[in-house]
Amino acid sequence: xxxxxKIIVRGRVQGVGFRPFVYRIAAEEKLSGTxxxxxxxxxxxxxxxxxxxxxxxxxxxxxxxxLSRIDRVIAEAIPPEGxxxxxxxESDRSGKSELVxxxxxAVCDDCLREMRDPKNFRYRYPFINCTQCGPRYTIxxxxxxxxxxxxxxxxxxxxxxxxxxxDPLNRRHHAQPIACSTCGPELSLIAPDGTALGNGEKxxxxxxxxxxxxxxxxxKGIGGFHLACNAxxxxxxxxxxxxxxxxxKPLAIMxxxxxxAKRIAEVSPEEERVLRxxxxxxxxxxxxxxxxxxxxxxxxxxxxxxxxxxxYAPLHHLLFDDGTYQFLVMTSANPSGLPILYQNExxxxxxxxxxxxxxxxxxxILHAIDDSVVRVGQDLPFFLRRSRGYVPDPMAxxxxxxxxxxxxxxxxxxxxxxxxxxxxxxxxxxxxxxxEGMDHYEETFAHLTRWMxxxxxxxxxxxxxxxxxxxxxxxxxxxxxxxxxHHAHLVSCMEDNRLSGECLGLILDGTGYGDDGAxxxxxxxxxxxxxxxxxxxxxxxPLPGGDKAVTEPWRNAAAMLICLLGxxxxxxxxxxxxDQSAAITIIGRMIRRKVNSPLxxxxxxxxxxxxAMLGLCRVSTYDGEAAVLLSETAGDPPEPAEPYPYRISGxxxxxxxxxxxxxxxxxxHLNGVPVAVISRRFHETVVSAACRxxxxxxxxxxxxxxxxxxxxxxxxxxxxxxxxxxxxxASGFTVFTHHxxxxxxxxxxxGQLAAAAARQD
Numbered sequence: 001x002x003x004x005x006k007i008i009v010r011g012r013v014q015g016v017g018f019r020p021f022v023y024r025i026a027a028e029e030k031l032s033g034t035x036x037x038x039x040x041x042x043x044x045x046x047x048x049x050x051x052x053x054x055x056x057x058x059x060x061x062x063x064x065x066x067l068s069r070i071d072r073v074i075a076e077a078i079p080p081e082g083x084x085x086x087x088x089x090e091s092d093r094s095g096k097s098e099l100v101x102x103x104x105x106a107v108c109d110d111c112l113r114e115m116r117d118p119k120n121f122r123y124r125y126p127f128i129n130c131t132q133c134g135p136r137y138t139i140x141x142x143x144x145x146x147x148x149x150x151x152x153x154x155x156x157x158x159x160x161x162x163x164x165x166x167d168p169l170n171r172r173h174h175a176q177p178i179a180c181s182t183c184g185p186e187l188s189l190i191a192p193d194g195t196a197l198g199n200g201e202k203x204x205x206x207x208x209x210x211x212x213x214x215x216x217x218x219x220k221g222i223g224g225f226h227l228a229c230n231a232x233x234x235x236x237x238x239x240x241x242x243x244x245x246x247x248x249k250p251l252a253i254m255x256x257x258x259x260x261a262k263r264i265a266e267v268s269p270e271e272e273r274v275l276r277x278x279x280x281x282x283x284x285x286x287x288x289x290x291x292x293x294x295x296x297x298x299x300x301x302x303x304x305x306x307x308x309x310x311x312y313a314p315l316h317h318l319l320f321d322d323g324t325y326q327f328l329v330m331t332s333a334n335p336s337g338l339p340i341l342y343q344n345e346x347x348x349x350x351x352x353x354x355x356x357x358x359x360x361x362x363x364x365i366l367h368a369i370d371d372s373v374v375r376v377g378q379d380l381p382f383f384l385r386r387s388r389g390y391v392p393d394p395m396a397x398x399x400x401x402x403x404x405x406x407x408x409x410x411x412x413x414x415x416x417x418x419x420x421x422x423x424x425x426x427x428x429x430x431x432x433x434x435x436e437g438m439d440h441y442e443e444t445f446a447h448l449t450r451w452m453x454x455x456x457x458x459x460x461x462x463x464x465x466x467x468x469x470x471x472x473x474x475x476x477x478x479x480x481x482x483x484x485x486h487h488a489h490l491v492s493c494m495e496d497n498r499l500s501g502e503c504l505g506l507i508l509d510g511t512g513y514g515d516d517g518a519x520x521x522x523x524x525x526x527x528x529x530x531x532x533x534x535x536x537x538x539x540x541x542p543l544p545g546g547d548k549a550v551t552e553p554w555r556n557a558a559a560m561l562i563c564l565l566g567x568x569x570x571x572x573x574x575x576x577x578x579d580q581s582a583a584i585t586i587i588g589r590m591i592r593r594k595v596n597s598p599l600x601x602x603x604x605x606x607x608x609x610x611x612a613m614l615g616l617c618r619v620s621t622y623d624g625e626a627a628v629l630l631s632e633t634a635g636d637p638p639e640p641a642e643p644y645p646y647r648i649s650g651x652x653x654x655x656x657x658x659x660x661x662x663x664x665x666x667x668x669h670l671n672g673v674p675v676a677v678i679s680r681r682f683h684e685t686v687v688s689a690a691c692r693x694x695x696x697x698x699x700x701x702x703x704x705x706x707x708x709x710x711x712x713x714x715x716x717x718x719x720x721x722x723x724x725x726x727x728x729x730a731s732g733f734t735v736f737t738h739h740x741x742x743x744x745x746x747x748x749x750x751g752q753l754a755a756a757a758a759r760q761d
Contacts, residue, residue, distance in 0.1 A: 003050050004033070004080040007057070010041040011071035012393065014145040015102030017131030018042050019088050020173040021065050027169075029056045032083035037144040038092035039453070047080050066132050067105055067278060071396065088168055091144045101392050101451060102136035102145060104222050104369065106280035106312035110171065115314055116321070121160055126204070126315040127185050127363065131175045133278070137392060138223050138365050139177060143451055147176040151364040158183035177363075185363035187315070192352040204315075207359040208322045216240050218333050218355035221313050223369035223388050224342035225334075227355060228254075228319075231327035234296040240329060241298065243354045245336060249622035250300040252282045252307040252371065254330040256320040261308050264288060264295055264327070271376045279389030280312035281372035286636070295327050303632050307373060315359075332370060337431045339440035342368035367447060368440070369427045379725040379735075380718060381743040386414070387428040392448065394422040395740060395750070398500060399529075399757045403457035405449070406752035407469035409485070409745035410462070411623065412713075415445060415469075416749035417454050423495075423753055424452060428746060432468040442472065460756035462488070462748070464513035483755045485512030485748070486523045486712070487532045492751030493709035493743070494528065497736040502528040504535075504697075504704055504733075506690055508720065509712030509744075510604030510624070511550075519543070521602025521712070522656065524693055526704050529758035536654040536693045538606065539564075542597035544590040550605070552619050553612035553626045558584050560609045561666065562591055564659040572666040576613055603686070603714040606658065607631075610682050613665055614675050624713070631717045633679040641680035643688040654697065656689050683719045691727040698733075709736045713744030 009018070014037050022035040022044055029052045033045035046053050057075065064070060107115075111128045114120040122128045129135070142149035157165060161180055164172040172178050179185060181200070189203035190196060198206055207217050214236040216229045227244060229236040231253045241247055255261040258272055265285035267275070275283050284305050300306045309330065311317045319328070333351060334341040341347050342365040351358055373385040383390075401418025408415045413429040426448060429441050449456065459473045463482045473480045483491075489512075490505035505525040514520035515534075522538035541563040543549040549556040554577050561569030562584075573584045590597050604627060611617045611626035616633065620626055644661040648654055661682065668678050698704060708728060715721045715737070725735045741747030 002047050002080050003053060004045065004047040004078045005053055005057075006076055006078045007044040007046070007060070008041055008074040009044065009060070009070060009072075010074075010100075012067070012069040012100045012102060013042045014100075015131070015136045015176065016067040017065045017171060017173070017175070018068055020131065020168050020171070021063070022060070023086060023088055023168040023173075025056050025059050025063075026086040029059075031056055032086050034083070034087050034089045036089045036092060037146070039144060045078070045083070047083050066108075067102070069100075069393070071100070088174070091146050100394055101140060101143070103279070103390065103393055104136050104138055104388055105133045105278040106310075106389075107314050107317065108133035108278075111314065112317060115317070122180050124201070124318065125179075125181050125184070126187055126313075126318055127177070127179055127361070128314045129175060129177045129179075130172045132171065134175070134177050135222050138367050138369055139363070140451075141366055145176060150176050151366050152177050152179070155179055155184050155363075185361050187359065187361050190348060190358040190360055192355065192357070194348045197357060203359060204318060204322065207357065208319060210356055211319070211328065212324055214239075215356040216243065216354065218347060218351045218358040219315070219319075219330075220344070220347070220358075220360045220365075221315070223365060223367075223371075224332065224340040225347050225351070225358075226330045227333045228328045228330055230325045231295045231299055231329045232325060234298055237296040237298040237329060240331070244331070246331070247621050248301055248625065250303055250305075250307065251329045251331045252309060252373075253295065253299060254311060254316060254328045255308050256311070256326045258310065260326045261285070261310070265306055265308060268376065274374060274376055275308070275310050277389075279372065280310060281374045281389060282307040282309045284373065284375040284384065299329065302629055304636070309371060338434055338436050339430065340368040340370055367427075367444070370430075375716075377718070379722045379737055381715060381721070381738040383738070383740070383742045383746070384716060385412075385428045385746060386425065386741055391427045392424050394419075394424045395495075397421050397423055397495065397754065398498070399754065401753060401757045403454060404460065404753055404756050404760070405445075405454070405456040405458070406460040406749040406756060407462075407473060408749040408752070410464070410467045410469070412742070412745040413441065413469075414746050414749050415441075416753040417448060417452055417456075418753055418757065419452050419454050423750060424448065425741065425749060438468050438472070441468075458756055458760055460752035462513065462752070463515075481756045481759060483752045484515060485509075486520055486525060487527065488748050488751035488755060489711040490525050490527065490532055490709060490751065491529050491754045492741060492747045493711040493736060493738055495750050495754045496738050496740050496747070497709070499707065499709070499736065500528070502526065502705075503707035503709060504694065505532070505709045505711060506694060506724065507712040508603035508690070508710075508714035510602055510714070511600075512602075519598060519600035519602055521600070521604055522606065524654075524690075524697065526701075529754045534653055535697050536648075536650075536656065538601035538603070539655050539657045539659075540599040540601040542591050542594075543600050543605070544587045544597045546596060546598055550608070550620075553608035554580060554618040555583075555587060556605055557609035557612040558587050559591060559597070560662060562588050565663060568663075572663070572670075575670055576666060577618070603712070606686075607714070609662070610665060610679075613662075614669055614678060616675070627714070627717065630679055631683075631719060633676050634683045634719045635676065635680065636718045639680055641677070641684040643685040644681055646685060646689050648689070648693050648696065654693055656693060658685070658689070661685050683723070686720060687723040687727060690724055691731065694728065694733070695731050706733045707736070708733050711738065711743050711747075715743045
């Protein structure tokens with residue numbers, strides 16, 4: 001007697017070949033019924049014998065497609081309806097969405113083999129894809145994921161593509177971006193003035209010629225435009241920097257293969273796995289000790305790491321197949337501080353005078369997305385930037401977060417949306433200080449809330465009164481909950497590690513608005529999602545000129561020395577910065593009179609000050625430059641070093657005082673002690689102070705327990721992350737670091753949302 005079962009599969013099950021996979025199982029197990037995409041996932045009806053249905057259900061879990069992820073399976077017995085065949089039926093768009101939007105994926109090996117096969121009708125087609133690879137999030141207009149609701153709607157399938165698309169046993173069955181040179185998108189090459197220079201193979205050939213001749217080409221990829229040049233050509237890299245106005249910030253490069261990447265960087269097996277993964281992020285790798293001659297020094301000046309990714313779009317592979325270069329600079333084409341550039345007309349408008357030509361195409365990008373950036377290593381946060389390949393995959397949570405939205409930070413922004421017990425984090429959106437940045441933010445927010453079927457009923461925002469997200473929240477007209485910046489960091493790391501209850505949190509950060517109106521960023525906290533208390537912090541010092549002291553670290557250094565050491569600090573400042581003697585006198589007056597000199601006690605500003613004192617970075621050209629350059633001098637792995645003297649004082653809330661540290665650093669530098677030695681001692685001082693105050697408070701308050709999370713942007717520093725985690729473990733603490741979201745402000749929204757969920761009525 002035949003039996004029947006209805007199965008609902010939720011997770012990443014659309015746009016990944018799941019229905020053809022179910023069809024194949026049904027055919028092999030001789031089951032009848034249907035499979036359908038709908039707004040809550042994939043719905044399967046199987047009819048047949050009990051043992052065949054049981055085998056099919058087991059295979060459903062064990063043989064799932066490469067890009068799929070099953071979060072939940074709901075099965076119930078139903079009366080048989082007498083199906084005689086198994087069919088894939090039309091999607092059902094009714095009901096509230098519970099879908100997971102599929103992520104963009106690097107081109108698969110099967111498609112690459114076909115693209116390079118002269119006998120295949122997609123030979124050298126730069127937009128080849130299948131259900132296991134290609135664009136997803138960036139081309140979707142609506143859900144469920146069907147071609148009619150993507151930017152491919154403008155391209156009518158030819159007979160050959162249609163045959164594959166409709167064949168349930170073909171790997172391109174219902175591959176929504178399916179196309180070929182007969183019916184699909186086409187490359188075009190455009191001059192800086194907008195003049196068409198050629199299409200198809202001609203466009204590709206001229207772009208390759210330009211790169212080989214030292215030119216700069218803007219290339220439209222999966223999520224936006226990159227600026228590319230030959231990474232081995234020093235003059236070309238310098239020209240790109242000059243034209244883009246990016247003098248020093250390290251540039252990401254694309255290597256032709258893992259083998260080529262290994263020529264210039266140390267690549268561990270795990271790093272190789274991540275490089276080759278479908279997500280294809282930029283992986284931050286340690287450069288080989290002898291500087292490689294195969295890339296220009298200007299690619300990553302002053303640092304010992306290099307960000308490398310592999311080709312992830314078919315077009316990237318063709319550029320390497322046809323060119324003599326093995327490494328291309330691939331840096332985002334957007335203006336500094338503005339959103340990613342992804343629309344053809346805006347690219348032509350902006351890139352005139354920057355790129356020598358634009359290699360574009362006519363498949364619209366509906367939703368821009370940056371490349372993800374990761375670092376692999378024990379005790380290191382995995383994500384520096386979580387975006388393409390990982391977004392918008394949800395994170396499961398133990399709390400009900402339905403209808404809660406967390407708006408994130410001002411810099412390195414991401415926002416989070418709650419649906420049921422799932423948290424969706426947006427792509428990296430960056431700086432919200434510009435009108436364009438906020439426009440992009442609001443547009444992305446509107447799209448994701450609509451797709452997810454979420455109507456926000458509660459907004460979590462940062463406590464800083466001047467963040468752009470506060471104004472956005474006011475326009476939404478929804479109840480708002482303010483979450484202190486470092487409390488959000490604490491909860492973000494707890495949620496990242498699925499921790500409940502309360503624990504200690506060591507938060508080393510750049511900038512965060514404190515409960516007392518000062519800028520916090522070197523904090524020991526205790527608490528959980530609902531609340532936390534401050535246990536220790538860095539002694540405050542003024543920031544004369546506010547943001548100007550952040551972008552010009554020498555001002556911050558002089559202010560710290562003057563504030564902490566008085567007249568002696570003023571003399572040391574003028575010896576360290578002799579060309580700024582008059583300005584230092586003015587800074588002293590500003591501090592004494594408390595004029596435009598907000599108080600701050602942050603790890604980021606402490607690092608900035610020492611970096612300036614050592615002559616590494618007196619004026620920053622990009623966010624975090626001073627701290628990055630200082631961390632590079634400390635060594636990785638670190639060498640043993642003796643900490644400088646410092647003080648810990650206070651009772652209820654303890655204070656870390658680095659006055660003696662800064663005095664010794666100034667004198668050591670003026671007396672010719674090597675920068676690397678000073679840097680290692682300073683790093684070790686921060687490690688010692690952070691761990692010592694944690695041990696002291698833990699011994700005084702055993703009720704706080706031994707769980708501790710490490711969060712905040714300063715934990716992107718490998719020395720601090722590894723040494724602090726190791727020292728605390730040696731002292732009996734259970735240490736948790738970030739793995740699923742960045743430790744900096746790119747992960748802040750996760751903590752904001754969890755805190756709001758715990759505090760909602």
